[in-house]
Amino acid sequence: xxxxxxxxxxxxxxxxxxxxxxxxxxxxxxxxxxxxxxxxxxxxxxxxxxxxxxxxxxxxxxxxxxxxxxxxxxxxxxxxxxxxxxxxxxxxxxxxxxxxxxxxxxxxxxxxxxxxxxxxxxxxxxxxxxxxxxxxxxxxxxxxxxxxxxxxxxxxxxxxxxxxxxxxxxxxxxxxxxxxxxxxxxxxxxxxxxxxxxxxxxxxxxxxxxxxxxxxxxxxxxxxxxxxxxxxxxxxxxxxxxxxxxxxxxx
Numbered sequence: 001x002x003x004x005x006x007x008x009x010x011x012x013x014x015x016x017x018x019x020x021x022x023x024x025x026x027x028x029x030x031x032x033x034x035x036x037x038x039x040x041x042x043x044x045x046x047x048x049x050x051x052x053x054x055x056x057x058x059x060x061x062x063x064x065x066x067x068x069x070x071x072x073x074x075x076x077x078x079x080x081x082x083x084x085x086x087x088x089x090x091x092x093x094x095x096x097x098x099x100x101x102x103x104x105x106x107x108x109x110x111x112x113x114x115x116x117x118x119x120x121x122x123x124x125x126x127x128x129x130x131x132x133x134x135x136x137x138x139x140x141x142x143x144x145x146x147x148x149x150x151x152x153x154x155x156x157x158x159x160x161x162x163x164x165x166x167x168x169x170x171x172x173x174x175x176x177x178x179x180x181x182x183x184x185x186x187x188x189x190x191x192x193x194x195x196x197x198x199x200x201x202x203x204x205x206x207x208x209x210x211x212x213x214x215x216x217x218x219x220x221x222x223x224x225x226x227x228x229x230x231x232x233x234x235x236x237x238x239x240x241x242x243x244x245x246x247x248x249x250x251x
Contacts, residue, residue, distance in 0.1 A: 043151025077110035
């Protein structure tokens with residue numbers, strides 16, 4: 001038995017037949033490789049970024065994910081969290097307590113409801129429609145060395161002094177969490193456009209985009225030598241360690 005198509009599916013099919021794009025996303029600036037080279041060669045290294053952290057960073061065996069989530073998302077909001085991009089759910093923060101150390105992904109803003117609907121009209125725990133207003137804008141660099149990425153994040157923090165967190169993906173990239181709750185969307189978009197011009201991944205502009213769980217664990221258990229190559233040892237295998245934390249900018 002077949003079902004009737006969702007209205008959005010009909011619209012998408014008609015637009016596809018006409019050769020039209022469905023809901024085009026923002027147009028971002030082109031990558032400025034000269035600026036990237038200049039900034040990344042003069043900024044702090046990853047080890048120096050860690051040393052600049054207002055909250056001292058320690059790489060210990062026991063995960064501190066619960067502590068970070070309490071500080072990043074006070075109260076008991078809806079949080080969308082996943083073991084993998086196809087294994088996720090949305091629940092109140094307290095329902096997640098004690099389970100976060102084994103999770104790898106999180107939406108960096110509280111959800112407005114437990115479920116919403118995808119662009120295809122299907123109910124889901126993870127959709128744009130049930131993602132609340134931005135709380136954090138995450139800037140991810142996945143090209144260049146970690147030293148270069150650290151320099152770029154530090155440079156961006158000079159323009160937006162709200163860098164709360166830097167998380168290592170467990171593979172090759174650093175994620176910078178910028179607190180932006182209450183800021184105008186146009187202002188936030190201009191900042192993100194500049195980040196994209198420096199090589200940031202534009203995918204994290206989506207409010208519902210999964211990013212790496214602070215001090216969580218990769219679902220694939222993948223080990224990386226990237227941190228060791230940057231001069232940081234003693235990080236448990238598969239861990240997504242926090243490299244920088246400034247709780248003072250979080251409101």
